[in-house]
Amino acid sequence: MSSQDIPEENLPAAQGQAHGAVDVADEKNPFADPGLPPHEHRIQDIDERAAKRSERTVALLFTLSMLATVGFIVAYLTIPVDKIVYVWTLGHISALNLALGGTLGVALFCIGAGAVHWARTLMSDVEVADERHPIEASPEVKAKVMADFRAGAKESQLGRRSLIRNTMFGALALVPLSGVFLLGGLGPAPGTKLRHTAWKKGELLINQNTNEPMRPSDIAVGSLTFAQPEGLDKHEHGYMNEIAKAALMIVRLHPNDIKDKRELEWSHEGIVAYSKICTHVGCPISLYEQQTHHVLCPCHQSTFDLSDGARVIFGPAGHALPQLRIGVNDEGYLEALGDFEEPVGPAFWERG
Amino acid sequence: MSTTNTTAADPRSRGKAPAGERVADWADGRLGIYSLAKANMRKIFPDHWSFMLGEICMYSFIIIILTGVYLTLFFHPSMNEVEYHGVYEPLQGQLMSEAFKSTLDISFEVRGGLLIRQIHHWAALIFLAGMFVHMMRVFFTGAFRKPREINWLFGFLLFALGMFTGFTGYSLPDDLLSGTGVRFTQGAILSVPIVGTYISMFLFGGEFPGDDFVARFYSIHILLLPGIMLGLMVAHLILVFYHKHTQYAGPGKTNNNVVGMPLLPVYMAKAGGFFFLVFGVIAAIAAIATINPIWALGPYRPDQVSTNAQPDWYMGFAEGLVRAMPGWEINFWGHTLVLGVFIPLVLFGLVLAIIALYPFIESWITGDKREHHILDRPRNAPTRTAFGVAWVSWYMVGLIGGGNDLIATHFHMSINAVTWFVRIGFFAVPVVAFVITKRICLGLQRRDREKVLHGRETGIIKRLPHGEFIEVHEPLSQEQLYTLTAHEQYRPAEIGPATDENGVERKVSPVEKLRVKLSKRYYGEDSQIAKPTVEEYKEITSGHGHH
Numbered sequence: 001m002s003s004q005d006i007p008e009e010n011l012p013a014a015q016g017q018a019h020g021a022v023d024v025a026d027e028k029n030p031f032a033d034p035g036l037p038p039h040e041h042r043i044q045d046i047d048e049r050a051a052k053r054s055e056r057t058v059a060l061l062f063t064l065s066m067l068a069t070v071g072f073i074v075a076y077l078t079i080p081v082d083k084i085v086y087v088w089t090l091g092h093i094s095a096l097n098l099a100l101g102g103t104l105g106v107a108l109f110c111i112g113a114g115a116v117h118w119a120r121t122l123m124s125d126v127e128v129a130d131e132r133h134p135i136e137a138s139p140e141v142k143a144k145v146m147a148d149f150r151a152g153a154k155e156s157q158l159g160r161r162s163l164i165r166n167t168m169f170g171a172l173a174l175v176p177l178s179g180v181f182l183l184g185g186l187g188p189a190p191g192t193k194l195r196h197t198a199w200k201k202g203e204l205l206i207n208q209n210t211n212e213p214m215r216p217s218d219i220a221v222g223s224l225t226f227a228q229p230e231g232l233d234k235h236e237h238g239y240m241n242e243i244a245k246a247a248l249m250i251v252r253l254h255p256n257d258i259k260d261k262r263e264l265e266w267s268h269e270g271i272v273a274y275s276k277i278c279t280h281v282g283c284p285i286s287l288y289e290q291q292t293h294h295v296l297c298p299c300h301q302s303t304f305d306l307s308d309g310a311r312v313i314f315g316p317a318g319h320a321l322p323q324l325r326i327g328v329n330d331e332g333y334l335e336a337l338g339d340f341e342e343p344v345g346p347a348f349w350e351r352g
Numbered sequence: 353m354s355t356t357n358t359t360a361a362d363p364r365s366r367g368k369a370p371a372g373e374r375v376a377d378w379a380d381g382r383l384g385i386y387s388l389a390k391a392n393m394r395k396i397f398p399d400h401w402s403f404m405l406g407e408i409c410m411y412s413f414i415i416i417i418l419t420g421v422y423l424t425l426f427f428h429p430s431m432n433e434v435e436y437h438g439v440y441e442p443l444q445g446q447l448m449s450e451a452f453k454s455t456l457d458i459s460f461e462v463r464g465g466l467l468i469r470q471i472h473h474w475a476a477l478i479f480l481a482g483m484f485v486h487m488m489r490v491f492f493t494g495a496f497r498k499p500r501e502i503n504w505l506f507g508f509l510l511f512a513l514g515m516f517t518g519f520t521g522y523s524l525p526d527d528l529l530s531g532t533g534v535r536f537t538q539g540a541i542l543s544v545p546i547v548g549t550y551i552s553m554f555l556f557g558g559e560f561p562g563d564d565f566v567a568r569f570y571s572i573h574i575l576l577l578p579g580i581m582l583g584l585m586v587a588h589l590i591l592v593f594y595h596k597h598t599q600y601a602g603p604g605k606t607n608n609n610v611v612g613m614p615l616l617p618v619y620m621a622k623a624g625g626f627f628f629l630v631f632g633v634i635a636a637i638a639a640i641a642t643i644n645p646i647w648a649l650g651p652y653r654p655d656q657v658s659t660n661a662q663p664d665w666y667m668g669f670a671e672g673l674v675r676a677m678p679g680w681e682i683n684f685w686g687h688t689l690v691l692g693v694f695i696p697l698v699l700f701g702l703v704l705a706i707i708a709l710y711p712f713i714e715s716w717i718t719g720d721k722r723e724h725h726i727l728d729r730p731r732n733a734p735t736r737t738a739f740g741v742a743w744v745s746w747y748m749v750g751l752i753g754g755g756n757d758l759i760a761t762h763f764h765m766s767i768n769a770v771t772w773f774v775r776i777g778f779f780a781v782p783v784v785a786f787v788i789t790k791r792i793c794l795g796l797q798r799r800d801r802e803k804v805l806h807g808r809e810t811g812i813i814k815r816l817p818h819g820e821f822i823e824v825h826e827p828l829s830q831e832q833l834y835t836l837t838a839h840e841q842y843r844p845a846e847i848g849p850a851t852d853e854n855g856v857e858r859k860v861s862p863v864e865k866l867r868v869k870l871s872k873r874y875y876g877e878d879s880q881i882a883k884p885t886v887e888e889y890k891e892i893t894s895g896h897g898h899h
Contacts, residue, residue: 029886030893031804031837034830036604036611081463082439090640097466101639104467109632115625123617129609130396132596132725135499186554193559194549226655234447237433240654241559244535247655276655280679281539281693282560283532284657298659299532300675301757301767314768316674318681318692346539346693348549352686 036127044121054121061114068107075099190350195343197245199324204230205250205273205334213333214250216269224288224295225250226276229336245344247276247284248324250334251306253293260309266325268334273324274310275344278302280317282345295321318347397619398599398612402493405486406592407623409510411630412479413585419472420574426462428454429524429570431563440647448526448651451566455525455646470638476518477643478634480666483511487707491740493727495598496711498720503591506584508708513581515666520573522644522664526566529644531652532661535560540674543693561654600727601838603831607725660758665751670700672753676774703750707743717870718842731800732839734793735874738786745785749777790879797881800836803828804884805892827893837883845871 083095283299302315310321325337430450458465496504557564673696680691753774760767807825
């Protein structure tokens with residue numbers, strides 16, 4: 001090998017020291033480990049003025065940090081918490097947040113930059129090698145440990161006295177059961193809770209926007225209205241649990257457009273009421289396409305066809321949205337004719 | 353021992369020692385710090401940018417703990433409904449939980465509260481992203497090999513627990529977006545056969561949303577999970593110290609040493625300084641970039657939702673699986689098997705488990721029982737690298753699925769098309785990524801081989817006297833030669849002859865057959881390029897120059 005034509009840029013300072021080694025290794029094994037390359041001096045190692053410059057840079061960074069901390073304290077004490085400023089590209093933002101974050105960021109960053117610059121330019125950069133030692137114990141150590149263990153095990157008589165051993169294992173296996181039973185207090189058994197909602201016969205449909213009951217004439221074809229049972233009051237405790245099941249979508253179609261027979265039967269003059277809770281994992285469905293009567297769940301894009309029994313036409317939902325049977329009462333207001341016939345929301349093991 | 357002797361022999365010398373030394377003496381007598389320092393104070397750490405990824409994770413974790421403790425001073429983990437009368441005008445008079453209200457107060461009324469909240473959330477994202485990248489660094493360089501398999505598992509557990517800590521954390525403000533995420537989780541829990549309904553009732557203290565989950569998530573988020581994670585992180589670090597850090601192959605670097613610079617002073621300064629750099633950058637991000645503006649989202653109502661409902665990015669992979677899965681449901685004997693949700697739930701765990709168990713699979717295939725402290729270049733382990741890239745691409749397909757609505761609206765594509773891409777891509781993309789990556793690795797191995805045998809292409813074109821043009825190749829230095837040829841190449845396992853020396857049929861277990869098959873796929877002729885031998889090198893360099 002003609003190691004003479006090795007270009008300088010590929011072989012920095014290694015030439016001087018490693019040259020002999022290369023020649024020797026060359027004979028037998030050109031791929032041999034040439035050993036650690038010799039240390040290359042940095043400008044700071046040779047030139048005291050450069051080292052001084054580094055020192056001043058580090059000190060400047062630390063000083064900047066101090067100034068930034070003073071700035072942080074001043075900002076904390078002087079900027080009102082509700083002051084909003086316009087900053088180009090950032091928009092209207094909290095002045096206090098910007099000032100505190102900016103000064104804190106500079107204060108921290110400068111400490112880090114100073115320390116790293118100090119380490120890189122002034123601390124020794126001589127590479128050293130540490131020996132590694134195998135992790136596995138020597139056979140003697142292992143033999144000693146095994147002997148100790150056998151002696152200990154024998155002295156315990158655990159192997160000999162099986163009555164003690166078996167009852168001990170039994171006791172240790174049973175005792176965690178107490179903890180398992182204590183967890184029972186976390187919640188009630190499911191029972192039939194997931195099967196019932198606040199809807200019942202005669203319950204008025206209340207428009208969630210106006211908080212008023214609705215007449216069929218209030219609902220235009222192609223509109224989407226959200227409704228809840230009259231009996232629910234959002235100020236009452238337990239409202240969240242009830243609305244999570246009872247939320248209703250009301251849509252009006254031309255009766256001729258309704259393809260599903262039962263849907264038509266359960267509707268009133270083309271007005272249909274479906275559960276708003278997606279049968280996939282329970283997001284409220286909120287996107288309605290007037291032309292096609294498709295509704296889309298914004299969470300996982302399950303798409304249901306409200307003109308065809310709300311069957312699933314795309315996405316991960318497993319079954320159609322439950323429909324609520326509706327009619328009008330004596331005063332002409334829309335009312336429920338009963339609860340949903342199947343559980344609303346996501347499917348579960350006991351749903352069947 | 354020696355300390356006690358000295359002290360006993362000459363008590364006066366102790367009195368004269370500087371104050372710092374006397375404090376150290378005091379501590380040593382009780383804690384044995386000198387023996388600890390002897391082994392560790394000048395411990396050598398190798399230098400490489402990729403070794404800092406783990407540090408980013410550690411520092412962001414510390415930042416999360418510091419800022420998290422601050423936030424607990426102001427946050428009320430309660431779902432009691434209250435009417436809002438704070439400084440934020442748009443929500444005046446609205447009903448909301450105390451959790452949401454106290455988060456608004458932290459953001460608008462506590463001086464610096466918004467900054468700490470944003471640092472906390474940004475650091476959490478960086479923590480998870482850092483762990484992902486750090487894990488990939490460890491994977492692609494083979495740093496998980498013996499003796500570091502257990503530390504790989506510790507790291508993996510930190511990643512997995514980090515996801516759940518993040519999830520329980522961003523659910524606490526009880527805003528419309530996070531509540532939707534909790535609802536999704538509850539729906540997913542319901543899909544678990546037999547016990548799903550019970551788990552849901554127990555977790556939420558009854559029906560969803562109930563009054564309890566914020567308080568329960570709170571204790572999980574600030575105590576249970578971070579407590580476990582802190583323990584795991586300490587164990588992770590102890591093992592890094594104990595095993596000593598891995599290093600890349602290079603002149604003077606062997607499997608029996610570690611080459612670098614000492615902890616005191618260089619790494620104290622560099623690593624300690626790096627903490628401040630990470631903290632400073634995160635503080636600056638929190639100063640200028642809003643994260644999770646719950647005031648814009650509003651309080652949670654189970655019958656309301658916003659579009660673009662996305663989890664934080666690290667949950668996007670699970671989200672994508674759920675979005676892409678067809679809605680399979682099987683009804684039988686009065687029960688429902690909700691495969692459309694349950695399968696993604698299982699897949700989520702399974703995909704993660706595959707990468708967690710990989711080190712054990714590889715060591716079983718190689719049968720290698722030695723310690724490995726020299727890192728592989730990814731190209732020199734083509735099958736592993738291809739597997740890793742396939743896994744990452746799998747993860748990315750899930751991530752795309754998790755953001756299918758954003759992709760559809762931003763790139764004006766049909767959401768159905770994006771979902772179908774994810775459905776097909778879930779099976780096809782990893783295979784394609786595997787094949788392509790392996791080809792790239794083999795190509796790079798061939799290039800290394802060329803470089804070793806023929807030298808570096810200089811780009812200088814020389815015209816020979818007889819008119820031929822050649823490119824001048826420069827032979828590599830010995831350092832480069834060593835670095836490029838230092839890796840080991842396994843030979844594929846053999847199943848051995850079908851009969852033994854007596855002609856009796858040998859019994860080979862199917863497990864062993866599988867191992868041999870996999871070993872051939874890993875280390876066979878098609879899966880690695882033989883590295884140049886000394887003979888090949890000598891023949892080429894001694895004979896006819898180098899071009």
